[in-house]
Amino acid sequence: MSQSDEPLPEPTPRTPRAEVRRRLLAAAAKVFAERGYADSRLEDIARAAGFTKGAVYSNFGSKQELFGALLRERSDTESTAVLAEVRGGGDLGDALRGAARLVARRIVDDTERGRLGLEFAARAAREEPTREVVAALRRAQREAASRAIAEAARRGGRGPAVDPELAALILHCLTNGLSMEHLADPAAVSAETAEQALTTVLTALLAPPPRS
Amino acid sequence: MSQSDEPLPEPTPRTPRAEVRRRLLAAAAKVFAERGYADSRLEDIARAAGFTKGAVYSNFGSKQELFGALLRERSDTESTAVLAEVRGGGDLGDALRGAARLVARRIVDDTERGRLGLEFAARAAREEPTREVVAALRRAQREAASRAIAEAARRGGRGPAVDPELAALILHCLTNGLSMEHLADPAAVSAETAEQALTTVLTALLAPPPRS
DNA sequence: GGTATCGAATACTCATTGGTATCGAAATAT
DNA sequence: ATATTTCGATACCAATGAGTATTCGATACC
Numbered sequence: 001m002s003q004s005d006e007p008l009p010e011p012t013p014r015t016p017r018a019e020v021r022r023r024l025l026a027a028a029a030k031v032f033a034e035r036g037y038a039d040s041r042l043e044d045i046a047r048a049a050g051f052t053k054g055a056v057y058s059n060f061g062s063k064q065e066l067f068g069a070l071l072r073e074r075s076d077t078e079s080t081a082v083l084a085e086v087r088g089g090g091d092l093g094d095a096l097r098g099a100a101r102l103v104a105r106r107i108v109d110d111t112e113r114g115r116l117g118l119e120f121a122a123r124a125a126r127e128e129p130t131r132e133v134v135a136a137l138r139r140a141q142r143e144a145a146s147r148a149i150a151e152a153a154r155r156g157g158r159g160p161a162v163d164p165e166l167a168a169l170i171l172h173c174l175t176n177g178l179s180m181e182h183l184a185d186p187a188a189v190s191a192e193t194a195e196q197a198l199t200t201v202l203t204a205l206l207a208p209p210p211r212s
Numbered sequence: 213m214s215q216s217d218e219p220l221p222e223p224t225p226r227t228p229r230a231e232v233r234r235r236l237l238a239a240a241a242k243v244f245a246e247r248g249y250a251d252s253r254l255e256d257i258a259r260a261a262g263f264t265k266g267a268v269y270s271n272f273g274s275k276q277e278l279f280g281a282l283l284r285e286r287s288d289t290e291s292t293a294v295l296a297e298v299r300g301g302g303d304l305g306d307a308l309r310g311a312a313r314l315v316a317r318r319i320v321d322d323t324e325r326g327r328l329g330l331e332f333a334a335r336a337a338r339e340e341p342t343r344e345v346v347a348a349l350r351r352a353q354r355e356a357a358s359r360a361i362a363e364a365a366r367r368g369g370r371g372p373a374v375d376p377e378l379a380a381l382i383l384h385c386l387t388n389g390l391s392m393e394h395l396a397d398p399a400a401v402s403a404e405t406a407e408q409a410l411t412t413v414l415t416a417l418l419a420p421p422p423r424s
Numbered sequence: 425g426g427t428a429t430c431g432a433a434t435a436c437t438c439a440t441t442g443g444t445a446t447c448g449a450a451a452t453a454t
Numbered sequence: 455a456t457a458t459t460t461c462g463a464t465a466c467c468a469a470t471g472a473g474t475a476t477t478c479g480a481t482a483c484c
Binding site: 226253255265275 | 470471472473474479480481
Binding site: 034035036037038039114115118119120121122123124125126131134135138139142162166169170172173174175176177178180181183184185187188189193196197200201204205 | 246247248249250251326327330331332333334335336337338343346347350351354374378381382384385386387388389390392393395396397399400401405408409412413416417
């Protein structure tokens with residue numbers, strides 16, 4: 001009883017640096033996504049992560065650099081779930097429909113992703129350094145899509161109806177276009193609509209419509 | 213000889229108000245397109261138009277309002293050249309190819325348009341009032357496309373292979389997606405590539421590939 | 425010709441915010 | 455234990471640019 005009735009300063013263990021960095025990036029993603037780069041206050045990002053500006057400048061050299069780090073992080077993290085879906089066993093038609101549904105879901109559910117993508121694109125359009133990173137990211141995405149398509153076409157029996165690279169570009173751009181449209185006019189692009197659009201193009205490119 | 217050897221102040225005729233407004237809007241389009249909304253200085257816009265900030269505030273209530281006016285102006289002006297191309301007489305296949313070429317050209321040549329569109333979309337994604345205007349503009353575009361497609365399908369003989377509205381959404385989003393891709397990674401989307409992508413989808417949607 | 429009005433130029437304000445310098449507590453080394 | 459380093463918090467600064475108040479000249483009107 002003699003030792004402690006006082007507040008007991010309880011020496012706070014310091015958050016691991018890597019964790020600080022991670023939280024800051026997550027907060028940056030959120031804030032950049034919902035306000036855009038220019039309208040995002042460095043202090044708001046820090047606060048959202050549970051820190052102060054000091055933490056930001058301790059981990060990143062500048063606002064621009066934080067943005068770049070986020071962009072690079074996303075480049076690495078880019079999910080390949082879609083490809084797995086396409087590669088999954090079973091009927092090719094089912095696989096394609098599954099992939100379409102997955103992408104459509106992401107378009108309407110994960111708006112942060114879409115918004116960030118839009119912000120990345122907007123900045124890439126006018127900033128050379130950003131453009132280089134974004135271009136690389138997109139190339140990698142199209143490349144992956146291209147491979148998946150080639151595989152699907154092979155699986156589908158007859159040789160590729162269209163050049164897989166072209167098909168990849170089409171699907172990639174259609175996806176991004178749908179995402180953008182959903183952000184600009186949510187009512188116009190429901191999950192079902194997006195899915196239908198993707199399925200339509202996907203099957204048109206890979207599997208000539210089952211003639212009646 | 214007695215009257216004038218002096219510099220002769222040459223009273224400058226005042227620019228008509230409508231003209232001032234027009235030039236300001238044109239300058240705003242240019243500056244907003246190349247720097248984005250937030251990084252555009254009102255004074256730079258004014259200067260680019262040959263005036264000063266005073267002119268801006270005399271014609272528009274605020275920066276946001278200038279942006280809105282520009283957006284609305286573009287809504288009205290939206291060209292219907294594409295539709296004309298599709299409607300033009302001759303073979304349907306040729307008409308479609310012509311339309312695809314036209315759109316592809318615009319994607320790579322008129323970057324101001326693409327950049328502005330991106331900026332509009334980005335702001336629409338996070339600002340309710342802007343979103344309303346942008347959504348209306350896009351709906352109108354899709355609507356027009358939808359009608360053109362319905363007509364083309366009818367002209368092509370058999371009844372519409374796919375719902376014209378869905379086809380319109382697909383082509384609209386693909387176009388915007390290609391435009392965005394071109395801005396983010398110009399090398400990936402040449403005029404030829406874009407044209408091929410559009411033609412492929414267009415014919416797949418409207419005219420089942422000529423069976424070999 | 426003189427006066428009122430209109431519209432753009434000029435000069436200023438004021439809030440905002442990226443960046444910096446410094447501080448202090450926790451971790452680490454000695 | 456104590457010195458040193460690390461790293462985030464705090465306080466501050468300078469620049470920037472939207473918006474405003476005012477001026478001044480050109481057109482319109484009497």
